[in-house]
Amino acid sequence: MSTMVYAPRGVTRALETAAAWLLGLLWVLPLLYAFWTAFHPAEFSTRFVLTAPLTLDNFARAWAAAPFARYFLNTVLLVTMVLAAQLVLVTLAAYSFARFEFPGRDVLFALVLVQLMIMPDVLIVENYRTMTVLGIKDTILAIGLPYMASAFGIFLLRQTFKTVPRELDEAARVEGASPLMVLWKVYVPLARPTYLAYALVSVSYHWNNFLWPLIITNSVESRPVTVGLQVFSATDQGLDWSIITAATLLTTAPLLIAFLLFQRQFVQSFMRAGIK
Amino acid sequence: MTRTTQWLYGWLLLLPAMVLLALFTHYPAVATLWQSFFSTPRGSRPSVFVGVDNYRQLADDPIFWQALGNNFWYAAGTIPASIVIAILMAVWVNERIAGRGLLRLAYFTPTVLPMIAVANIWLFFYTPEYGLLARFLDAFGAGSHNWLGSKSTALPALMLVTVWKEAGFFMIFYLAALQSMSPHLAEAAAIEGASRWYYFRRVTFPLLMPTTLFVLVNAVINAFRLIDHIFVMTRGGPDNATALLLYYVYEVGFRFWDTAYAAALTVVLLALLALVALAQFFFLERRVHYQ
Numbered sequence: 001m002s003t004m005v006y007a008p009r010g011v012t013r014a015l016e017t018a019a020a021w022l023l024g025l026l027w028v029l030p031l032l033y034a035f036w037t038a039f040h041p042a043e044f045s046t047r048f049v050l051t052a053p054l055t056l057d058n059f060a061r062a063w064a065a066a067p068f069a070r071y072f073l074n075t076v077l078l079v080t081m082v083l084a085a086q087l088v089l090v091t092l093a094a095y096s097f098a099r100f101e102f103p104g105r106d107v108l109f110a111l112v113l114v115q116l117m118i119m120p121d122v123l124i125v126e127n128y129r130t131m132t133v134l135g136i137k138d139t140i141l142a143i144g145l146p147y148m149a150s151a152f153g154i155f156l157l158r159q160t161f162k163t164v165p166r167e168l169d170e171a172a173r174v175e176g177a178s179p180l181m182v183l184w185k186v187y188v189p190l191a192r193p194t195y196l197a198y199a200l201v202s203v204s205y206h207w208n209n210f211l212w213p214l215i216i217t218n219s220v221e222s223r224p225v226t227v228g229l230q231v232f233s234a235t236d237q238g239l240d241w242s243i244i245t246a247a248t249l250l251t252t253a254p255l256l257i258a259f260l261l262f263q264r265q266f267v268q269s270f271m272r273a274g275i276k
Numbered sequence: 277m278t279r280t281t282q283w284l285y286g287w288l289l290l291l292p293a294m295v296l297l298a299l300f301t302h303y304p305a306v307a308t309l310w311q312s313f314f315s316t317p318r319g320s321r322p323s324v325f326v327g328v329d330n331y332r333q334l335a336d337d338p339i340f341w342q343a344l345g346n347n348f349w350y351a352a353g354t355i356p357a358s359i360v361i362a363i364l365m366a367v368w369v370n371e372r373i374a375g376r377g378l379l380r381l382a383y384f385t386p387t388v389l390p391m392i393a394v395a396n397i398w399l400f401f402y403t404p405e406y407g408l409l410a411r412f413l414d415a416f417g418a419g420s421h422n423w424l425g426s427k428s429t430a431l432p433a434l435m436l437v438t439v440w441k442e443a444g445f446f447m448i449f450y451l452a453a454l455q456s457m458s459p460h461l462a463e464a465a466a467i468e469g470a471s472r473w474y475y476f477r478r479v480t481f482p483l484l485m486p487t488t489l490f491v492l493v494n495a496v497i498n499a500f501r502l503i504d505h506i507f508v509m510t511r512g513g514p515d516n517a518t519a520l521l522l523y524y525v526y527e528v529g530f531r532f533w534d535t536a537y538a539a540a541l542t543v544v545l546l547a548l549l550a551l552v553a554l555a556q557f558f559f560l561e562r563r564v565h566y567q
Contacts, residue, residue, distance in 0.1 A: 005465075006466065016373070017373050020365075020369075023364075089292050089293040115301045119497070125529045126303070126308050149300075179277075226390050234508075256389065266388065267380065271451070
């Protein structure tokens with residue numbers, strides 16, 4: 001194998017394989033530990049005996065102890081709303097930057113890129129004030145609004161749109177298609193892999209986001225699961241670890257399952273998103 | 277299409293995104309600076325212009341300096357460690373190692389999980405007496421230690437969680453870069469008799485520089501941005517030993533409701549991020565080796 005001239009051999013190879021596996025084991029250990037605790041009765045939470053009985057009781061009690069169904073609904077609404085808005089806004093902006101000549105284009109593009117450095121995550125004080133003025137504090141809309149115009153998405157899609165051959169564009173124009181028709185019929189279909197990559201990155205980001213939702217929400221009706229989990233596990237009312245761990249796994253389950261099912265797409269999406 | 281229609285299309289397509297960006301990124305950044313020169317309105321006392329008073333308070337605030345210092349050590353500790361581990365992971369997963377699909381999965385999984393959730397798991401991991409770490413050390417006869425409760429170990433304990441969470445994420449970018457590298461380079465180097473380590477040091481690593489720059493910038497931003505685990509594991513304690521800058525902004529702004537002082541703190545944070553951006557453009561880009 002020509003690519004493998006530097007692949008380790010013999011003892012080195014065995015040692016490296018062992019080291020790689022040791023690291024892998026260390027990396028999943030906290031998760032395995034969480035699974036053990038969540039699926040066993042509390043008295044076995046740190047006693048590792050193979051005969052320990054399995055139980056779903058911890059999950060049932062966690063589910064009953066807090067409105068997780070509502071939190072899940074909120075998160076799903078949030079993630080869907082943010083992604084839908086992002087796809088539309090990002091597509092239009094990327095198309096503008098990639099294919100139109102107009103005064104101020106470079107300055108505006110630089111202004112977009114500012115958001116790559118200064119993300120809404122750090123502008124919490126002023127954005128909170130804005131939401132108060134707009135009168136939408138404690139709503140799902142307020143959680144999503146600062147993230148809808150995504151510099152990262154605009155940048156990513158602009159790169160993709162720039163690789164579309166101009167001939168395709170011009171051919172469609174000659175047929176009498178309007179610029180928006182061309183966008184819809186030519187550019188969007190060709191950028192499908194980029195859209196998938198962006199969507200996966202966006203969904204996992206907003207599913208996991210915590211600080212801004214924590215600040216802007218204070219009721220069950222708008223809290224996403226991350227904040228719900230924190231509220232649940234921070235109330236010191238003698239909850240045992242088995243229940244908290246079960247709740248933790250519960251809130252991560254949809255993402256974890258989706259990740260395990262679409263592992264390849266996930267990894268490739270993150271790769272694609274990283275290569276500029 | 278005439279020139280003016282081109283212009284019109286360009287602007288109109290951009291308008292919705294630009295309005296939201298202006299409203300939630302540009303305006304708040306400028307407003308933060310503006311508000312940092314005013315006092316926090318309290319009850320019947322309205323906000324008044326106070327000049328650099330907030331910054332004077334900041335200079336005399338030991339917690340601010342501690343948070344800044346913590347953030348520095350946090351970045352200095354987590355970033356090189358995550359990058360080294362990420363490169364190791366990528367090299368291993370890129371080789372024909374037994375079970376590499378499973379390994380890649382193991383390394384990457386922490387990345388997709390919410391920080392707030394994994395922090396709960398790690399909290400239990402670190403719990404004195406009952407936690408896995410305590411049990412493990414007990415078996416070796418080591419005394420029980422309150423990892424998150426003592427000033428000297430709380431921040432390193434948090435840093436470990438960060439490295440665990442981020443290394444797999446950075447691995448992906450290194451893996452992509454390794455896979456796009458031409459195999460002829462290795463062949464040529466082997467013919468010249470270069471050792472494996474020499475090849476890595478003189479060929480692979482320099483060629484990974486653009487990736488390292490990208491990862492570095494992301495890692496620095498994350499070191500200032502990602503503070504979710506602090507809420508679960510330490511709440512900035514003990515004695516502010518784990519207060520990072522953004523966490524302190526949160527405490528001042530949303531627990532003490534001193535919004536003007538929080539604005540001044542945010543300005544420091546924004547200045548640091550701007551510095552990262554400038555360093556990226558003027559310093560690092562020039563030293564990066566592009567193919």
